[in-house]
Amino acid sequence: MISNYWIGGTIAVLMSITTAATAQDRALVRAAKSTLAQIQDNSFAANREYCGLLGVSPSGQLVVTNARKGRVDSCTPRDFPSDDIEPIASYHTHGAYDPDADAEVPSLGDLDADTDEGLDYGFMSSPGGRFWVIDTARQEVRMLCGLGCMPSDPDFVAGDWGPIKKRYSRNELVRRENEG
DSSP states (O other): OGGGBOSSTTSOSOEEOOSSHHHHHHHHHHHHHHHHHHHHHHHHHHTOOEEEEEEEOTTSEEEEBOOEEOOSSOOOOOOOSOTTSEEEEEEEEOOSOOTTSOOSSOOHHHHHHHHHTTOSEEEEEOTTOOEEEEETTTTEEEEEEOTTSSOOOTTOOTTTTOOOOSEEEHHHHHHHHHHO
């Protein structure tokens, strides 16, 4: 049921993954970034998170679920309609800019949710246009590209939550949340 999968409008619905981990990782990052870039504006306009899953079919094809509209600070993606697809990553936006919300960095809850779901990765886009990967094996988050590399909320104000590092360990996320 190809119509159940979406990789941003005119982009091919299914992408081939090679057996090499680096090629698979690059394809996964490209699919996540493209999908998130296309839903950022809707996320800002609705001030809601949007989320979904990326997975691999038995034939090695990368598949992406349609984005689901969530709440202001949470979103639960729909499962794949087939048990044959292995979920490997999530994706989600962090909604519109809010000076009271530390939305430029993935949260500890984001890391825990992907870990609890047994996903290898999660991808997140921020109101300031940052693009992050959540690495559950390493229990860390890494910025893949900085401010403005993705669509940004026009109301975004840089610096409200201080400097943003390029990498946070689990313990650093705990400290960041406790200090916020």
